[in-house]
Amino acid sequence: xxxxxxxxxxxxxxxxxxxxxxxxxxxxxxxxxxxxxxxxxxxxxxxxxxxxxxxxxxxxxxxxxxxxxxxxxxxxxxxxxxxxxxxxxxxxxxxxxxxxxxxxxxxxxxxxxxxxxxxxxxxxxxxxxxxxxxxxxxxxxxxxxxxxxxxxxxxxxxxxxxxxxxxxxxxxxxxxxxxxxxxxxxxxxxxxxxxxxxxxxxxxxxxxxxxxxxxxxxxxxxxxxxxxxxxxxxxxxxxxxxxxxxxxxxxxxxxxxxxxxxxxxxxxxxxxxxxxxxxxxxxxxxxxxxxxxxxxxxxxxxxxxxxxxxxxxxxxxxxxxxxxxxxxxxxxxxxxxxxxxxxxxxxxxxxxxxxxxxxxxxxxxxxxxxxxxxxxxxxxxxxxxxxxxxxxxxxxxxxxxxxxxxxxxxxxxxxxxxxxxxxxxxxxxxxxxxxxxxxxxxxxxxxxxxxxxxxxxxxxxxxxxxxxxxxxxxxxxxxxxxxxxxxxxxxxxxxxxxxxxxxxxxxxxxxxxxxxxxxxxxxxxxxxxxxxxxxxxxx
Amino acid sequence: xxxxxxxxxxxxxxxxxxxxxxxxxxxxxxxxxxxxxxxxxxxxxxxxxxxxxxxxxxxxxxxxxxxxxxxxxxxxxxxxxxxxxxxxxxxxxxxxxxxxxxxxxxxxxxxxxxxxxxxxxxxxxxxxxxxxxxxxxxxxxxxxxxxxxxxxxxxxxxxxxxxxxxxxxxxxxxxxxxxxxxxxxxxxxxxxxxxxxxxxxxx
Numbered sequence: 091x092x093x094x095x096x097x098x099x100x101x102x103x104x105x106x107x108x109x110x111x112x113x114x115x116x117x118x119x120x121x122x123x124x125x126x127x128x129x130x131x132x133x134x135x136x137x138x139x140x141x142x143x144x145x146x147x148x149x150x151x152x153x154x155x156x157x158x159x160x161x162x163x164x165x166x167x168x169x170x171x172x173x174x175x176x177x178x179x180x181x182x183x184x185x186x187x188x189x190x191x192x193x194x195x196x197x198x199x200x201x202x203x204x205x206x207x208x209x210x211x212x213x214x215x216x217x218x219x220x221x222x223x224x225x226x227x228x229x230x231x232x233x234x235x236x237x238x239x240x241x242x243x244x245x246x247x248x249x250x251x252x253x254x255x256x257x258x259x260x261x262x263x264x265x266x267x268x269x270x271x272x273x274x275x276x277x278x279x280x281x282x283x284x285x286x287x288x289x290x291x292x293x294x295x296x297x298x299x300x301x302x303x304x305x306x307x308x309x310x311x312x313x314x315x316x317x318x319x320x321x322x323x324x325x326x327x328x329x330x331x332x333x334x335x336x337x338x339x340x341x342x343x344x345x346x347x348x349x350x351x352x353x354x355x356x357x358x359x360x361x362x363x364x365x366x367x368x369x370x371x372x373x374x375x376x377x378x379x380x381x382x383x384x385x386x387x388x389x390x391x392x393x394x395x396x397x398x399x400x401x402x403x404x405x406x407x408x409x410x411x412x413x414x415x416x417x418x419x420x421x422x423x424x425x426x427x428x429x430x431x432x433x434x435x436x437x438x439x440x441x442x443x444x445x446x447x448x449x450x451x452x453x454x455x456x457x458x459x460x461x462x463x464x465x466x467x468x469x470x471x472x473x474x475x476x477x478x479x480x481x482x483x484x485x486x487x488x489x490x491x492x493x494x495x496x497x498x499x500x501x502x503x504x505x506x507x508x509x510x511x512x513x514x515x516x517x518x519x520x521x522x523x524x525x526x527x528x529x530x531x532x533x534x535x536x537x538x539x540x541x542x543x544x545x546x547x548x549x550x551x552x553x554x555x556x557x558x559x560x561x562x563x564x565x566x567x568x569x570x571x572x573x574x575x576x577x578x579x580x581x582x583x584x585x586x587x588x589x590x591x592x593x594x595x596x597x598x599x600x601x602x603x604x605x606x607x608x609x610x611x612x613x614x615x616x617x618x619x620x621x622x623x624x625x626x627x628x629x
Numbered sequence: 630x631x632x633x634x635x636x637x638x639x640x641x642x643x644x645x646x647x648x649x650x651x652x653x654x655x656x657x658x659x660x661x662x663x664x665x666x667x668x669x670x671x672x673x674x675x676x677x678x679x680x681x682x683x684x685x686x687x688x689x690x691x692x693x694x695x696x697x698x699x700x701x702x703x704x705x706x707x708x709x710x711x712x713x714x715x716x717x718x719x720x721x722x723x724x725x726x727x728x729x730x731x732x733x734x735x736x737x738x739x740x741x742x743x744x745x746x747x748x749x750x751x752x753x754x755x756x757x758x759x760x761x762x763x764x765x766x767x768x769x770x771x772x773x774x775x776x777x778x779x780x781x782x783x784x785x786x787x788x789x790x791x792x793x794x795x796x797x798x799x800x801x802x803x804x805x806x807x808x809x810x811x812x813x814x815x816x817x818x819x820x821x822x823x824x825x826x827x828x829x830x831x832x
Contacts, residue, residue: 095662095666095672097676108795114699195754216827228701257675257701257702258701260676260677261673261674261675261676261701261794262662262672262674262675262676262699263671263672263673263674263698264666264672264674265672333701336699336700337700337702338697339699339700340699340700342637343699413700413702413704414700414702414703414704414705415704415705418704425702426705426706427706427728428706428709428724428725428726428759429706429723429724429726429728430723430724431720431721431722432720432723432754434746434747434750434751434754435717435720435721435746436684436717436742436744436745436746437686438649438684438686438717438718438741438742439685439740440650440684440685441684441685442684443684570630
């Protein structure tokens, strides 16, 4: 059996390849990006056996995956937790249409918000959609679960959600591979109305989803991903899910583990297993990374007449990711001796790279805005969000992908003038276009700056779908061409760039300024991409 | 330590690799990764990705053992070694270091912040640890050919300590830099060897 050193993300990707996917669709987002990147580096991708594409956003990715499933073939879509919000509409409705070919959705949560604006727990989304959720504790289980997920998806004709958290996504370990499965052949659903969610048809489909709940529960009880580990000391029983299992076991490395453990890796929550387990022990400790989902359901409104320790009684912190030390504390282990980190230590916050084009754009924008009071720049998600920090202190918002344009529109409607939106090229494609259409429709006084570094830089330089055609996309919304400018953000053009900004800031309508210079880190890759675009145009 | 003794005892090394984004800590981690694989040990390596890479502090937790490893993160007070490409970054993680743990670090600061503490104070703090090796890896690397190899000098200095045969690190470098040609491989091999010498000189 072949064994490879794989990140959690890569284990999922390798399993998807081995399970015979036809396509994988995604929008980059930490900590999920490496799944699609890994497939793009595979032999199967290079030989055109598998499609692995960056999409405009998570919603389009999810919909394309549903389309593949419709044809009877297997597909995966992956995203970060907040990406699942973007894909929520097709995701929720895919539970109603059901899957034809295996359909697996991967959502990578980011507790502690290492690279995110919140730490929402995707398991709630699975429960919301009433579909099976899988939560691996390590790289091998992630690999094995993907195989199982595709089979489960096809067995009950349902999408399946696989939830991981940052540490597993970005931790590498040895993974033993299974034999690979051939891709499914094209086979449309027997009922060609299955994916038509007209109310009368959707009602029938919804009943099927509800009827399936008992099947999903039986799978949870019997799949083996929820399992009991016997223990002699029944004063405490520990229910543990996902990566928290590793932190628990770390604390008993080379030690006898006296307490019974119920390891949870599959949802819906296996009620009978939990009931029998809880009946056997005096008190319960619940360890789960993310929100207290198991704990909340176990306690209900009224509690269970036994002490349950976890996030609600602050045995485990409610916010942030877990680690072995937090679990040790929850187990009331004595604190370990540790060295003190010296007081003179200072933080080293992330910065825009030396030579980054955003630096020049922000310097020009700050100068253009210098005659106004502060607080007029709505921004978005990307490297340029660092413009909120010194030395720039330029931007005043970062809420969700695309919100810069629409929030600036709202602020403009409310009377703030001038008002600026700053958005990256890839973020503009993701969710900025629709906002621009709103602005153009109402001729909202707003200056939109698209920071076009020709790549998706923050996640490591994935292909930007705007590359080579951003102007035509912008003009396609109906923008007045007289108020579209393309500037080169460099020191030597500083004063002319300031003038262009100033002129458009005073214009009572929509302007778009594209500040275009390639990302200093991804420059070689961008040149290659541009070359291949030029070649394909000549053909 | 030879592989034989590794196989007999409960062998484990918990290593924190530290530095600033762009200083080559990923290469150090990859080289240890290849060497670990070749020596048939278990490992888990937690990497840093995403926004925190840009000029900010970065760290990787590398765990090696001859038994299956549980946690992806090293528990506080448990690390056997901190390898750091930058002195201030070495100190950032000393709470992870075991009482008899080692610090092997570059002495040259990466000064991309305005409030960098007094360097003498930083160096003295590192020296106050019972087991520490502080040296100018940049100039050692420069002598060999390029400051870029400083990370491999540091790995060389740490290599004797990791309980993996030196040859396996050499093989790792050949794999890691294979695409970049013989010249780059040779330079990094020399850097590795120089690091090993420095380790012995300091012992």
